[in-house]
Amino acid sequence: MTDLPSLTDATLTLENRVATLTMNRHDLRNALTGSALIDDIVATAEWVNTCPEVSVLLLTGAGSAFSSGGNIKDMAERGGDFAGNVAEVENHYRRGIQRIPLALQNVEVPIIAAVNGPAIGAGFDLANMCDIRLASTKAKFGETFLNLGIIPGDGGAWFMQRLIGYQRAAELTLSGRVINAEQAKEYGLVLDVYEAEELMNEANKMAMQFASQPPKATRLTKRLLKMAQRTELKDFLDLSACFQGMSHNEPEHLEAVHAFMAKMK
Incomplete structure (x- = not known):
């Protein structure tokens, strides 16, 4: 079996040609900033493209959240990726969270997001970077950047309108409102919704179907x-x-x- 990349804040398994990446910072609600999850996601994306034993990448979160996006504590304290002047913050974004959309856009295998809980801000955008989204009934989705006086700096404004059209994407982004899993399915953001205990079984079933193809x-x-x-x-x-x-x-x-x-x- 091929060697898996060494990760810090996520776990990675490979079974039956399905690689499962689980964000594992429940204490931060799987925030992408203020953790090593950016590096872990990018490292996994690059590994998938070089590993012929992988046919599908399945992405999910451990704990109650899929991902809360940016670390609010760091924002409040002007620390971490949010510290510095305009040029410094720009550099943090370009060399930080913006590596995720570029890496996932280049992944050569199907990516399935199993959204187990809230996907907020950059966490919502992360799900939208995947090819297919399956959601738990406990999932919630919100493009909430404007609620905090910031913009979707990770590419969210690029991805969502390509999924559901400009008008709906504009309304969700400009209002900053949070929707539940059934609404997300109605809007076309997720393919299907399952009870929490069924989500991973259904996601794995789809992944195995894809992985059975040449x-x-x-x-x-x-x-x-x-x-x-x-x-x-x-x-x-x-x-x-x-x-x-x-x-x-x-x-x-x-x-x-x-x-x-x-x-x-």
């Missing part, structure tokens, strides 16, 4: 889905033809075809 084609498909968001159709079709040529020449393609034909017989 691994190299799965990575190429995930890359295509991301590239489709920023590529003109003609260029995208050229790239798709190239990726398809690669896929047709992989042993996993013939294995899948033969398995399909065997089922038909």
Whole structure:
């Protein structure tokens, strides 16, 4: 089995091609700043891309919260990532929390967020950086930056409107209101909602379904889905033809075809 990266404030497991990253700072409600979670998430994202044994990344939180986002105590004390003048705070963001969206955007496998509890501020944005979000009935979601007199400095304004459209994203961001899991599903922010005790079983079931697909084609498909968001159709079709040529020449393609034909017989 491949070596897992060494993490500080999160745990990481790999089983049946599913890597599960669990944010493990319940004492901070899994705040991304004021902890080592930024480094842990980025290190895991980079490891996933270099580990052929991984087909799915599952992200969740330990304890009652998914992630509370920024560390409010540090904000109040003007400490940690929030200390310094304009240039210093800008640098903290660029070299700190903004590494997460850049790292997750480049992950080559599907990312499933199992939102076990409140996902607030940057925690909400973290969930929106994943490909699919499944939520517990105990989950809550809030783009609450304006309530604290700040803006979504981690890229949240970029991600949410691409999920649910500009108007709804603008209303949630400008009001700073918190919605429950069922409302999040109605808005299209989460795919499904489950009772708390069922969430991880359902998330693992989906992860295992994805992980059962041919691994190299799965990575190429995930890359295509991301590239489709920023590529003109003609260029995208050229790239798709190239990726398809690669896929047709992989042993996993013939294995899948033969398995399909065997089922038909």
